[in-house]
Amino acid sequence: MESWILLGATSAIARAFARRLATEGATLFLAGRDEAELEAIAADCRLRGAAGAEVLAFDARDPAGYPALIERLAAQEGVLNAASFVGSMPEQAAIDAEPRLIAGVIADSFTGPATFLQMLAPLLEARGAGTIVGIGSVAGDRGRLGNYVYGAAKAGFATYLSGLRNRCARKGVHVLTVKPGPVDTSMTWGMKMPFMTSPESVAADIARAVKRRRNVIYSAPIWRLVMTVIRLIPEPVFKKMSF
Structure with missing residues (x-):
């Protein structure tokens, strides 16, 4: 039977x-x-119907707590998988007013989960199996006026996952990068965004991608096309756009 650790398990x-x-x-x-x-x-x-469900303390901003989690997971037999849903997205205006907020955004959305996965990867590699799922964001595909700090953190995490995928593939471990568009959660409460999807729909996309051993997916899939277009906009034009 497979086991999964879900980081940021209270997210929608x-x-x-x-x-x-x-x-x-x-x-x-x-x-x-x-x-x-x-x-x-x-x-x-x-x-x-879960075979077991255990609660573990995890704070992306406190790496001192990670070794205890790794030790607990090492004691679990069978195929071990991990998924990171950790992230925070203060309004860009709040960050502009208080730049020190950047450190928390980077820790939550990039360095915290990356550090944990870096510590966990050898355990999965030693077993020659398992899946790692990392939640990025379409915001990481190009820096935008409205959320470029969050986007920068997710871009860094996506690049990290790409390298981890390259490394782990040699040992039978698969790494999936998920790039959701706007999702109807507390993080986007009150925002009006196109092609907004539901947490259940994203979860279904993740489950399918894990089974098919996909490398990178967008959820909803239309965001792959949307972000391709956005990345192709020339920089002189993009600088004048307000979205």
């Missing part, structure tokens, strides 16, 4: 993905900061 997409895994009988390690909320998610997953 992580919850939807956890529910899917639970119905398949997976063992779940739900990692995050809100223990009470994690316990509620774990109870729900057990009711849905």
Whole structure:
């Protein structure tokens, strides 16, 4: 039976993905900061058929806590998989007013999960199996006026995942990069965005991509086309655009 650790397990997409895994009988390690909320998610997953659902403390801004998680996972037998849903996106105006917020965005959306996955990768490689799923964002495909700090963090994470995929493929471990467009979650509350999708739809896309061993997916798929067009806009023109 397979096991999954979900970083940032209280996020809407992580919850939807956890529910899917639970119905398949997976063992779940739900990692995050809100223990009470994690316990509620774990109870729900057990009711849905999870072989087990254990809560683990994880704070992307506190790497000192990572070794204990790695040690717990090392004790779990069988195929081990990981998915990182961690990230934070303050309004760009708030960051402009207080640049020190950048450090938290980078830690949550890039360096924290990357550090953890870097520590976890040898364990999966030693077993010669497993999947790592990293949640990036279409925001990382090109710096935009409205969220370029968050976009920069997700761009860095996507590049990291690309290199990790290259490394781990040699040892039988697959790495999937997921680039969602706007998703109807608390992070986008009140925002009006095109092609907005649901956490359940993103979770379904992830599940299919894991089974098919895809490398990079966009969710919803239309964002692959949209971002291709956006990347092709000449810089002199792009600088005058307000989106």
